[in-house]
Amino acid sequence: MRDRPAAPSRPASGRRTSFTVDVVVFSPRAQVLGVLCEAGPSRRDRRVLPFGVPRPSESLERCARRLVRDLTGEEPAWVEQVGAFADGKRHVSDAELSIGFVAVMPSRPDGDGTRGEWAAPNDLAGLSPRQRSIADAALTALRTRMDHAPIAFRLLPPQFTLTELQQTYELLLGKRLHKASFRRALQAAFLVQPTDEWRSEGRGRPAQFFEFSPRKRRSGRRGVRFDLMG
Amino acid sequence: MRDRPAAPSRPASGRRTSFTVDVVVFSPRAQVLGVLCEAGPSRRDRRVLPFGVPRPSESLERCARRLVRDLTGEEPAWVEQVGAFADGKRHVSDAELSIGFVAVMPSRPDGDGTRGEWAAPNDLAGLSPRQRSIADAALTALRTRMDHAPIAFRLLPPQFTLTELQQTYELLLGKRLHKASFRRALQAAFLVQPTDEWRSEGRGRPAQFFEFSPRKRRSGRRGVRFDLMG
C-alpha cells in the first residue's frame, strides 16, 4: 500500500514528520480542467491533495513523480516545483513544512485505475489551508510556465490538429484564444511541422495533422517590461 | 560527514536541524552586483551563504529577513522565495533540505557594520554545491521578477534621475539597455512622476529628479508567447 505520513511515518526519536511533498495534478476532464484530489480523513479536511514523504536519497521531484504514478498508474507529462509552504497555515498532516509541486497528465477515460476524484480548480473548498495555497500557486505557476515549456504538447498524441492544440491551451490557460493569432504565433516560432495526415472524421473540412518540432529558438530579447507591475 | 561540526555559531535549539533557510543577498557594489557571503568553516566550503533556522512560529520569509537584518544591520529592500533545494546536493550544514530566498539591499559604504564580504555573482566558487544551486536560481529569479515588482525603485532614494534608475536596472539585469526605449516604456506605464528638483552636479546638462508613483496598471494581456520555449 501507499505510505501515508498522516501518522508520523518517521519514527526517529519521536520527532514529527519534518516536511511533506504535495503535488497538484491537473488534467483535462471533458472541456474542464480537473485537479486530482483524494477523500480527506475528517470533516474539516474533506479533500486532500496527494502528498507523501521522500524515501531515502529520493529527490523531491522524483518523490512527486512517484506520488502521481502510484495514484494514477501513469507517469505525469510534466512536473515542476512550485515552492515551499509553511507560514503557520495548517496542513492535513501535522508537518511544519510542505514542498508544492505542479503536474499535468493527459486526459484519460474516467475511472481508469485512478483512485481519487477530479475537482474543478475553482471548487477547492475542503482542502486544508496550506494545500489551498499550494493549489492556487500551482495553477498560477502552470499558466506562467506555459510560455516557456511545451506543456500543452505533452498532453496530446504525437500527431494533433491545430484546433486540438489551441483547445488544450485554452483549457490550461482558462481563457479563449484567437484562432488566427494563435496560428500565426505558432508558425513564427517554428514549433510545429505539418504532416501528410489529415483527419477524416465528422462534418466540416478535414484538419491537417501536425507534429511538435522544437527547432530553433527565436532570440526573444526585449528590453524591460514595465507594464506587468502591480 | 554527519559528524563534522555543522554550522558553528548556528543555534540548533536542541533537536537536529531538519531544514535551513538560505538567503542570497544582492547589492550594487561599485558598478558591479555583489553577493553577500561569509567565511566558510572548512577548505571545502570557503564561502557560505547566510543561512539559519526559523524560530518557533516564525514564517520562512520572516526568517530570511531576520538573517539579512542580523548580518547587515538593515532591512532588505525586497525578499522573495526561490524554492526548495535538496536532491542530494551537499549543504554546509548537514540539513537534508534548504529553502532558498533572494533579497536585494541598497548600496552602502564599505564595511558598514556588515559582517561578511561581497562576492561577484560569477565568482561563486567555494560555495557548497547546494548553495551554488540556490545562488544561480536566485539570480535567475531576481531578473525574472524585475518585470513584475518595483525592485530597482527600492534600491534608490525617493527621488532619483532616470539615468540612475536605468543604471540600476542594467546592474541587476546584467545587460545594457537603450536609453530612449527605456524612458518611453517607463512613461507609457505611468510608473514615475517628475518633480521640480534638478540635479546640479558635475558637467553636462542637469537631470530632472523623478519619484516612483505606482498609478494604474495597464492590462497587459497578450495571447500566447511561443518564442520563449527552449
Added chain:
DNA sequence: TGACTTTAGTAGCGTGCGGCTACTTATTCG
C-alpha cells in the same frame, strides 16, 4: 443536384511596442 451547415485555414488591416539613429538642450571647462 444544389443550397445550407460546419469546421479548417488564410488575408490583410490597424495599432502599438520596441530597437535604432540622430538630433536638440543645457551645463562645465579651457
Added chain:
DNA sequence: CGAATAAGTAGCCGCACGCTACTAAAGTCA
C-alpha cells in the same frame, strides 16, 4: 566663445498581436 559632456527627444522601421472578413473542403438534406 567654442569643445566636451551629459540629459532628453523625434521619428523611422519592423514586427507582434488583435480583429474582421474572407476562402476551402467536407457533410446533410430537400
